[in-house]
Amino acid sequence: MAHAIEADGLVKNYPGDVRALDGLSITLGQGEILGLLGPNGAGKSTTVKILTTLVRPDAGTAAVAGHDVLRRPDRVRRVIGVVSQRSGADPEATGRENLVLQARLYGTGGAQARRRADELLERFGLGEAASRKVKTYSGGTRRRLDVALGLVHRPRVLFLDEPTTGLDPEARASMWAEIAALAGDEALAILLTTHYLDEADRLARRLAIVDRGGVVAEGTPDALKGELRGDAVHLEWGETPEEAPVRAALGRLPGLRDVVLDGPRLSARADDGAAAVPAVLAALDQAGVPAAAVTVARPSLDDVYLRYAGRRFAQADTAGTADAAAEPAATGGAR
Structure with a gap:
């Protein structure tokens, strides 16, 4: 299977002697969902920043869709979609306007951009909200629009960075259904970061459990639990x-x-x-x-984490480290 993402030995240090990544290595196959599971501060978001060309690693190598993130960041940005923790939609524009603008930024003609926007509005059940300003959207509706924006240009790799953080249970379940539907697209690889054990167990085809900047265990959720x-x-x-x-x-x-x-x-x-x-x-x-x-x-994923990290998942939350800093607001790929 060709690798949509291949990262080897990534190291990233921040001021204050904070090592966000300490030799992290992962691979993601085309058509696969890889869940990057770890507590806040484990290194998940720093990994996404490096793979999306927003941050340079201090050591190690990474390629996305065959393009080196340091040598060819322009090519990487053309083949990725990014749904960050913060929405990148313009709150003063309507849902349809946001989608058309995103398509136009990728060089899509006006008529084609409008058709693509209509396709995504229907796909994500946003038809009734299409003509309303985004600032009037609920949290769940806005997140569906964020995912639609990330897919406008038909990327080969989609990054979903903590996509359900802050959502109520109903909106979270709806987003799970949307992500599960994306898993049927063999032309799309998805890297999902999450600190929700149930989310990782349900959505990820394969998991990389991250702790203190490195991968401590990797495999399918069932295989990891079956080891116990x-x-x-x-x-x-x-x-x-x-x-x-x-x-x-x-x-x-x-x-x-x-x-x-x-x-x-x-x-x-x-x-x-x-x-x-x-x-x-x-x-x-x-x-x-x-x-x-x-x-x-x-056995649960919490038990798996305990075995490999030596502590309970809830006790491993290290919010406030460099990796838990504010995320970039851009949604989609290169703009």
Whole structure:
């Protein structure tokens, strides 16, 4: 399969000794959706900035649709569509006017630009809102317009950077449906960045889990979860227990593995979680550190992240680092 994106060993440093990317490498095949999953500050948006020619890497190489991002940024911009975290639509123009303008900026003639705008308005269910100013749109409607703008020029690679952030549940579900529909286009490759575990699980054909500027695990969602054989056993205390007696008590139990204690919560793996729970609770009671709650579940992406990153996904949010800085507002490709 030809690679729509190929990045190798990307490094990016920001002032203040912040290393946003630390040797990140990914590939994206044509017709594929790759989910770049990680908490805020993990390096996802910096990766997108490099691949869309907005930022130069300090080291490493990257090519999009066969074009080197440093040597031929002009060619890269012609073959990509970008839906940033911030909308790039002109709020004072109508939806149709935004789409026609985007098409004209790519050199499309007036009549053809209007036809393309009408196609996208129908495709994304924007017909009723087409003649209204964008500033009157709801969040979900505006995001659908953003995706339409990114597709005006029929790009080969579409970047969706946190496309559902800030949307209410109904609008988020609608956007999921739109993205899933795009997955049927074999001529289009999609790089989706997200910090929502359920979004990555549902939409991505393949995942690259990012932590501290690098890829720590890669594969299909099912394959990654399948690596964690057995059940996940989760324990909680009212306050953080002493680690030594907890580990000593659980270390004597056969069949319990991958024990990770994170503050007042503990996670472990067991071949049969339900059968392991009575022995786990008894051992903790005997050690004087009884648990307040226990649950057993099938493996999730949170468990995958815990295994490879050594911490829960929610605890890994590093908002406020260089990678969580304001995103460029441009939507679409080169303008």
